[in-house]
Amino acid sequence: MKILTTVKKVVDVELNMHVKDGALVEDGMQYVTNAWDENAVETASQLKENNGAETTLVSIGGGDNTDIIRRCYAMGIENGIHVDDPALEKADSSIYAKVLQKVYEAGDYDLVITGKQAQDTDSGQTGIILAEYLGLPCVSNVIALEVIDDQHIKVSRSGDTGTEIVELTLPAVISVDVSINEPRLPQMRGIMMAKKKKITEMDLAALGTSADEVGADAPKSEIIEFMASQSRQAGQKFEGDAAEITAKVVDLLANEAKVI
Amino acid sequence: MAKVLVVAEIKQGVLKSSTPELLSKARAIGASTAVVAIGSNIESLVPELAGAGSDTQYIADDPGLELFSAGPVAACVVDAARQFGASLIWFGFSESSKAVAPRVAAQLDAACATEINDISLNGDQIEVIRPAITNKVMQRVKVNTEKLVAVVRAGAFEATEGISGTENVVKLSPPEMDLKALVREILTDASGEIDLADADIVVSVGRGAKDQAGIDLVRGLADDLHAGFGSSRAMVDGGFMAHNKQVGQTGKIVAPTLYMAIGISGAIQHLAGMSGSKVILAVNKDPEAPIFNVADYGIVGDLFEVVPILQEEIRKIKAKQ
Ligand SMILES: Cc1cc2nc3c(=O)[nH]c(=O)nc-3n(C[C@H](O)[C@H](O)[C@H](O)COP(=O)(O)OP(=O)(O)OC[C@H]3O[C@@H](n4cnc5c(N)ncnc54)[C@H](O)[C@@H]3O)c2cc1C
Numbered sequence: 001m002k003i004l005t006t007v008k009k010v011v012d013v014e015l016n017m018h019v020k021d022g023a024l025v026e027d028g029m030q031y032v033t034n035a036w037d038e039n040a041v042e043t044a045s046q047l048k049e050n051n052g053a054e055t056t057l058v059s060i061g062g063g064d065n066t067d068i069i070r071r072c073y074a075m076g077i078e079n080g081i082h083v084d085d086p087a088l089e090k091a092d093s094s095i096y097a098k099v100l101q102k103v104y105e106a107g108d109y110d111l112v113i114t115g116k117q118a119q120d121t122d123s124g125q126t127g128i129i130l131a132e133y134l135g136l137p138c139v140s141n142v143i144a145l146e147v148i149d150d151q152h153i154k155v156s157r158s159g160d161t162g163t164e165i166v167e168l169t170l171p172a173v174i175s176v177d178v179s180i181n182e183p184r185l186p187q188m189r190g191i192m193m194a195k196k197k198k199i200t201e202m203d204l205a206a207l208g209t210s211a212d213e214v215g216a217d218a219p220k221s222e223i224i225e226f227m228a229s230q231s232r233q234a235g236q237k238f239e240g241d242a243a244e245i246t247a248k249v250v251d252l253l254a255n256e257a258k259v260i
Numbered sequence: 261m262a263k264v265l266v267v268a269e270i271k272q273g274v275l276k277s278s279t280p281e282l283l284s285k286a287r288a289i290g291a292s293t294a295v296v297a298i299g300s301n302i303e304s305l306v307p308e309l310a311g312a313g314s315d316t317q318y319i320a321d322d323p324g325l326e327l328f329s330a331g332p333v334a335a336c337v338v339d340a341a342r343q344f345g346a347s348l349i350w351f352g353f354s355e356s357s358k359a360v361a362p363r364v365a366a367q368l369d370a371a372c373a374t375e376i377n378d379i380s381l382n383g384d385q386i387e388v389i390r391p392a393i394t395n396k397v398m399q400r401v402k403v404n405t406e407k408l409v410a411v412v413r414a415g416a417f418e419a420t421e422g423i424s425g426t427e428n429v430v431k432l433s434p435p436e437m438d439l440k441a442l443v444r445e446i447l448t449d450a451s452g453e454i455d456l457a458d459a460d461i462v463v464s465v466g467r468g469a470k471d472q473a474g475i476d477l478v479r480g481l482a483d484d485l486h487a488g489f490g491s492s493r494a495m496v497d498g499g500f501m502a503h504n505k506q507v508g509q510t511g512k513i514v515a516p517t518l519y520m521a522i523g524i525s526g527a528i529q530h531l532a533g534m535s536g537s538k539v540i541l542a543v544n545k546d547p548e549a550p551i552f553n554v555a556d557y558g559i560v561g562d563l564f565e566v567v568p569i570l571q572e573e574i575r576k577i578k579a580k581q
Contacts, residue, residue: 011393017397119393124362125361158503160271160328166444222402228398234555235557254581257557259517
């Protein structure tokens with residue numbers, strides 16, 4: 001089984017974000033691996049260990065992604081492709097999906113594993129659109145995976161009314177949720193070995209395509225402005241005797257907020 | 261004139277509140293409206309769909325659509341969108357919508373925007389507002405295509421009182437099943453539970469409740485209030501709560517009148533799922549817990565002590581009302 005996992009470099013969401021003149025203030029930002037992609041990488045590594053899968057990752061954009069990709073190598077991924085091109089600066093999900101389509105077609109993959117969304121956009125579309133472009137079956141929001149045989153896997157998807165059990169015929173695309181596994185922490189030995197591994201760097205031309213073909217010169221949508229979130233104000237906080245303050249709060253819920 | 265197709269949200273045969281909300285918004289922007297309803301045994305919903313504000317009802321009613329499968333559902337939406345000539349295709353916020361919307365967009369070569377809070381039309385120019393980076397910022401996004409497929413966040417639009425549409429049913433032919441992604445079964449949780457997405461009050465439990473006994477205590481409070489019972493991710497990961505009870509960025513996005521966070525710290529990923537609530541009450545023993553930064557009312561205390569008092573005081577107030 002040949003697996004392609006996608007890994008995106010994203011801004012660290014735990015830090016404070018500032019907006020100035022409609023743009024994000026880049027100063028002081030830090031960049032990390034998208035959390036859901038770490039679960040995708042872990043899923044791929046487990047399939048390598050338990051089922052002899054061959055693992056490749058692809059990362060698009062982000063400038064210097066060496067650290068991110070090396071970290072994934074240390075987590076068990078064998079090959080890494082980094083596609084970057086000035087034309088991709090304003091890429092939306094469908095452009096990413098077109099680039100991934102090119103990467104997919106250049107390999108001979110059985111399973112594409114993406115994180116279910118990226119922490120910088122929170123869009124959750126790329127993997128699903130990729131599957132449409134490739135005409136492959138796709139299940140999103142996957143929380144468990146089991147290999148049936150060379151051609152079939154069984155996945156659990158967290159859906160609206162419960163857990164959906166879906167049998168997929170490979171090749172297929174899945175997007176995984178954080179609850180599918182606990183991504184391993186890279187170990188010293190893996191980190192040392194990762195330093196020696198090569199990363200295949202490509203621009204769109206090297207990938208055999210162009211800005212025009214992937215739609216990069218005419219994005220379907222573009223972010224024109226960032227704005228600060230309207231954050232809630234802290235209200236009244238009560239400390240002291242539990243019976244007293246709880247009675248007070250219930251009174252406020254009933255008579256001030258009028259919600260009970 | 262813009263043409264809005266709303267994808268009806270139907271769960272266990274019941275039409276959910278997102279459908280009238282989205283149709284109201286569509287009418288408010290002066291669009292012509294249609295709805296597409298997909299499922300098994302749903303034809304009886306037609307009067308309700310028209311009453312919610314649609315002037316055409318595309319109905320895909322087939323036993324094969326009983327279990328949710330994204331491929332066939334997308335095919336029905338695309339079919340309806342083409343027949344109607346829709347420029348805007350709107351979904352309510354759900355896991356199903358998030359799986360279907362990008363497929364529809366790809367098939368119609370349309371732009372796709374998920375988790376939108378607002379939409380504006382200026383002539384032909386469509387713009388949406390949506391949160392990003394775990395709700396830390398908002399984005400204004402310009403749509404460059406004629407068509408937009410959008411998933412709208414819970415609580416973004418309000419249903420207008422007193423609107424209604426007209427009945428005009430168009431039956432869709434049943435879609436082909438997705439044989440390469442066969443849905444074997446759906447393991448549903450306890451039925452009869454109040455759906456988090458449209459509960460008026462939601463009570464959520466966090467790691468502070470420690471174990472099953474703690475969860476049962478908090479569940480008692482939810483039951484007393486006839487509230488939806490949700491959870492932070494910590495309790496889902498701990499195996500105590502079902503995955504679809506999780507409130508937050510990776511789970512349900514809720515916007516009830518009252519949200520009670522019991523033993524929840526208030527991580528940004530949790531806040532992303534509930535900060536649209538009208539009133540927030542937090543119970544936490546740590547006075548510095550970030551949940552207090554968003555709570556209208558905060559009780560600093562041990563939940564094992566506070567929850568029974570809450571129940572008792574609520575009972576007293578209810579008896580007086
Ligand atoms: C990509 C990603 C997605 C995520 N998505 C979600 C999501 O959708 N939803 C979500 O909830 N989380 C999500 N998380 C996890 C999130 O970051 C937090 O880890 C999680 O919300 C913590 O849950 P908690 O508040 O219950 O637990 P903790 O953070 O451990 O908080 C427990 C709280 O209980 C309090 N407490 C302890 N004992 C008592 C007591 N006896 N009485 C009163 N208070 C007590 C403590 O003071 C503490 O504040 C996500 C994380 C990542 C990385």
